[in-house]
Amino acid sequence: MIDFFYEDREDAFRRATALDTRIVTDAQAVGGESYVKIVSAALRQAYGGLEMVGTVDRPWMMLKDTPPRNCQTVDVIYSHFAVHLYLNPTLLRYLLEPLFDYQERGLFAKKYSLHDLGKQYPQCGGQEGHHEDMEVEQSANMLIMMSAYVRATNDTEFAKKHYKIAKQWTQYLVDHGLITGDALTTDAYLGKLTNSTNLSVKAIVGIGAMAQLAEVTGNEADRQLFRRTAEKYVTEWIRLGDDPFNKHIKMTYNSDNTWFMMYNLYADVLLDTKLVPESIYKQQDQWYKQVINYYGLQLGSVTADTRFCWMMFTAAASGDTRLRQTVFDRTAQWLRETPTRQPFSDAANTITGESPGWARNRMITTVCQHN
DSSP states (O other): OHHHHHHTHHHHHHHHHHHHHHHHHHHHHHHHHHHHHHHHHHHHHHTTTEEEEEOSSSEEEEEEETTTTEESOHHHHHHHHHHHHHHOTHHHHHHHHHHHHHHHTTOSOSSSOOSOSOSBTTBOOOOOOSTTOOHHHHHHHHHHHHHHHHHHHOOHHHHHHTHHHHHHHHHHHHHHSSSOOEEOOSOGGGOOEESBHHHHHHHHHHHHHHHHHHHHTTOHHHHHHHHHHHHHHHHHHHHHHBOTTSSSBOSBTTOTTOOBOOTTHHHHHHTTOOOSOHHHHHHHHHHHHHHOBTTBOOSBTTBSEEEHHHHHHHHHHOOOHHHHHHHHHHHHHHHHHOOOOSSOOSEEETTTOOOOOOTTOGGGGGGGGGO
16 A cells, blocks of 8 residues: 555646646636635535545445534535535435435434434434434435436436435425424524525425436426426415515515525526526525625624525525625635634624634535536
8 A cells, every 4th residue: 555655646646736727727717716715725624524434335425523523414414515516426425325324224213304323423323312303404405415416427326226215305395395384404503493485495496306306217207296396385485485575585484574595595506496486596696785794695684694605505596796706705805804713614704704613614615516
């Protein structure tokens, strides 16, 4: 092994240089020097918490979420998966397979997707309790990532292999995705939200993702059923969630004069499900340009804080090049000016620049999804 690394050093250097050049060139084309700086700062964290395990015949990849020490947290993988779609989609399958294995063996006796595989990495013995369950969130995340992987690789066998449990999760979204009730989202520090519009649109796109999986596996009846359901639900979502003055989507169905970053629209764009009308995207873009702060777009009307991962999702879903560049420029500005002396944090106050210091968080690697 030592001989291999020694003899491979020159080729390894050439490969690394070629990869650097590719990433910088692609990032420059997307968002200029600001985006190059963002990607350069974030990409190195993409693989820092990953570990290859398993066998040659059954390779898995495990992800450590820091902090805390959760193993294979689904919504962290979701915010992280775009980097694999860009560099190597097969690694996304390696990340998902442990989650499928645990649930398909009947070790998680719920109709929705689990949250994680344990809280004491590297001891990934399964989810402990249900206090962190994100029933709608994680079920939709799994379906969206499944479809994204299959679309990137044409690996229809993967879709066939996991079709049964995917359909189970989809039925949960059909039953609970439009009207979510009190539910945790990936922004768990906000507590349970009642009928979150951002969560509901992810559920709707998740149903649309299942329609795509049904199509590539030859299940035409399921494709028609889930596509019709998603289309019906998105009409209701707009009716219930649109602000009465037509300025933006509300934070929840029940709260007028509120708004929230609709970062889950990104999945509709990524998968090309075309469920949400273009008018909603334009409406949101116009609103964001009015309310964006010095260091970026806050999460919503309830806080001046932002999550950089979701801000990048929002930029990727936007058709407004000016808004997208503004998001990049203000994020790069925060990187230059922040007093935080830690690796790229996932969160910051968009007015003061202060950060809770969620350093080494794998969620920040979502910035690579524009490439």
